[in-house]
Amino acid sequence: MVLPKRIVAGIQSVGHRVIDSIWRLGYASRFFLLTLIKSGTSLRRFTLVIRELYFTGVQSLIIILMSGLFVGMVLGLQGFETLQRYGAESAVGTMVALSLLRELGPVVSALLFASRAGSAMTAEIGLMKATEQLAAMEMMAVDPIARVVAPRFWAGVISMPLLAALFSAIGVYGGYLVAVILIGVDEGSFWSQMQNAVDFHYDVVNGIIKTCVFGIAVTAIAVFEGYDAAPTAEGVSGATTRTVVTSSLAILGLDFILTSFMFRGMG
Amino acid sequence: MSESLIEIEGLNFSYGQRPVLKGIDMMMGRGKVIAIMGGSGSGKTTLLRLIGGAVRPTSGYVKVAGEVVHKLKRDELFRMRRKMSMLFQFGALFTDLSVFDNVAFQMREHTDLPESMIRDLVLMKLQAVGLRGAHELMPGQLSGGMARRVALARSIALDPLLIMYDEPFTGLDPISLTVIGNLIRRLTDTLGMTSIIVTHDVQESLKIVDYVYFIADGVIAAHGTPDEVRRSVAPFVHQFVHGEEDGPVSFHYPARPYAQDLKLEGGFA
Amino acid sequence: MQRATMDLWVGLFVMAGIGALLVLALKVGNLGTYSASDSYQVTGNFENIGGLKVRAPVKSAGVVVGRVTDIQFSTETYDALVIMNIDSRYKFPKDTFASILTSGLIGEQYIGLAAGGDEAALKDGDTIMKTNSALVLEEMIGKFLFNKASEGSSSENSDKN
DSSP states (O other): OOHHHHHHHHHHHHHHHHHHHHHHHHHHHHHHHHHHHHHHHHHHHHHHHHHHHHHHHHHGGHHHHHHHHHHHHHHHHHHHHHHHHOGGGGGGHHHHHHHHIIIIIHHHHHHHHIIIIIHHHHHHHHHHHHTHHHHHHHTTTTHHHIIIIHHHHHHHHHHHHHHHHHHHHHHHHHHHIIIIIIOOOOHHHHHHHHHHHHHHIIIIIIHHHHHHHHHHHHHHHHHHHHSSSSSHHHHHHHHHHHHHHHHHHHHHHHHHHHHHHOSSSSO | OEEEEEEEEEEEEEETTEEEEEEEEEEEEEOOOOEESSTHHHHSHHHHHHHHHHHHSSSSEEEETTTGGGGGOHHHHHHTTTTEEEETTTTOOOOTOHHHHHHHHHHHOOOOOOHHHHHHHHHHHHHHHHGGGGTTTTTGGGGGHHHHHHHHHHHHHOOOOOOEEEEETTTHHHHHHHHHHHHHHHHHHHHHEEEEEEEEEHHHHHHHEEEEEEEEEEEEEEEEEEHHHHHOOHHHHHHHHHSSSSSOOSSSSSOOEEEEEEOOOOOOO | OOOHHHHHHHHHHHHHHHHHHIIEEEEISSSSTTSSSSSEEEEEEOOOOOOOOOOEEEEETTEEEEEEEEEEEEEETEEEEEEEEETTTTBBBOOOEEEEETTTTOEEEEEEOOOOOSSSBBOOOOOOOEEEEOOOOHHHHHHHHHHHHHHHHHHHHHOOO
C-alpha cells in the first residue's frame, strides 16, 4: 500500500514533534537536577534568595489578595444561592472553606502565580541570555545556574505555599463578608459548621501539599523556559507564553492526579 | 615562541554539518593588540568562544599560556577563565546591579578582599576608563559608549592576561570611538595584557593594533601588520580595507538571471 | 530598592503567609479543638456500622468527647470493629452503651455513648461490651411493612372469627 506523500510527511512531522517534546522534556529534567545540585550558593548567600522572594512573592501579593477576596465573595454568593434551595444556607461557610482549601486556593493561586511571577522570571532570565549577561557570567567563571537560576527557583518554591495560604484565608473572609455581613447568614453557624467540616489533616494539609507540588512545577518550568529561550526578542516572548501555557496545563494535570490520590472519600 | 600567549593550530569547527572554521593557524604574542577582521558571519565570534573554552573544536587545538583549552577540566577551565576577560558587543552589564557593583562583581565572587579594598579597586578601575563619577548609576542610565567603558572597567577588574573584545566599536559616536580605541591601547600597554579585537571597523582598529588577521569563508585570507595590510593588493583585503562595493565578496546575492526573473525571456510563465 | 526595605517587605510577607496558614489551621479547620495526645483508646463491635466513617465524632449527651480513628472487619466475630479515641478528661463506666446514631434524619453518622452505672471505668484498650448497631433504613422499612402486613392478617383472622 503506497500512502500519498502528504500523509507520509504529515505523519513524519507529528513523529518529529513528539520526539522533540520528549527530548526537550529530558533536557528540562536534567536542567532541573542541575538547579537542585547547584543550590548550595543559594543557601550560603541567602540574600540572593531574599531578593528574589521580594520580586516573586511580595510583588504578587496584590493580585493574589484581590483575587482571593473576589473568589471568596463569589463563592459566598453562589453558594448561598444554591444552598438556599435546599434550606441549607447555613452550610455556606463549609462550602466556601472546603472549595478554597481543597481546590480553588491551590489551583487558582498557582495559575495566578504562573502568569505573574512565572512569566516575569522567564522574561528576566531570557533577557539576561539575550543581552549576553549569562555568557558574560560564564566567562567570569561564575556559574549562571547557581547564581541566577537557583535563587529564583527557591524563591518561587517558598513563595507559592505562602501565597496560596493567603489566598484561601482571604477567600474565606470574603465568603464571610458576603454571606454573613451582606446576606445575613448566621455568623455562629457559618464558623461552627465550617470548623466541624474542615479537618486539618484532610483538607488543610492536603491543600498545602498540592501547593508545594504546584510551586515546584511552575517555578521549574519558568526558569527552564527562560534559560532555554532563543536569545532574540521573539525567543523571549515565545518563552514567556510557553511558561504560562505549560504551567497552567501542568497545574491542572497535577491537580487531577493529586486529588485522585488524596480525596478518595473517607472510609 | 614562548612570547606567544595564544597558539592556534589546525583549528576546525562546525555547527552540526556546517563548517565555520577550517584549518586556522594563529600566533598571538604577549602584550600585543591583535585584530581579527572579516565580514559578518565569518566565524570571528566563534573563534573567541573557542579561545575562551565556551565551545570545543571539532579538530585542532587552541593553546592559551601553554595549556590546551578544550582538554582542561571544569575547575581548571574556571581557573583559566579568571585570567581572561571578554568584552561583549553591547557591554552585557548586569542590569540589576549598579555600575559599582558590576565592576566589583568578579572581586566579590572570586576573592576574599574586604569591602574597603574592593571599593578602592573599583574606583581605580573606573578612573582608568574615566567613569569614576558614574559609579552609582544603573546600566539603564548609561549611553552606549559609557556602558562599554564600564564593561571595560569590569573586564580589567582582576588584571587579566588576556582580554577579548567582541565588536567594541560598533554603534559608537566618533568621540566614543576614539576614547575606546585609545583605552584599549593604553590599558594593554600599561597592564602588559594581550588584547584580541574582533571587529569590522577597519579605520579605528588599524590605528591601534599591532597585527591583523583576516578571516573569510572560515579560513585566514590574509594577515600582517597594519602597514602591510594597507598596502596589500590581495583582492579580499583590498576590498575590505578600502570598503569597495564589489569584489571577492559580491554585491549580489546569488539569484537567477535578471531577465528570467522579470519574465522577459522564454515566453510566458 | 534598598536592601533593608526589601528585607523588611520579605519578612512581612513570610510572616503574613505563615499567619494565614495558622488562621486556616485553627480558625477554619479543627486543629485547635482536637488534640490527639490526651486521649485513651477503646474499641466496640457492631453488627452493622451503617454509614459511619473514620474521623466521625463520638458524642455523649450531644457533646463531642472523642473521634473514631479506625474501622475494621473482624474475621473472628464476623462483625465490624470500631476503634475510637476518647478525651482523657471524660471517664466512662465499663457498662457504657455505644450506639451508632444519625444527626438529623439523613445527616452523617456518629457514635453516641450512654453511660451505665458501673463503678469501674473504661481504660485504654478496653472494649465496650454493649453496642447498638446502626439503624439501616431498608431493614426498618422492611420490618415496618412486615409488621403492618401481620397486623392486617391477624385483624382479618380475628374478624373472621
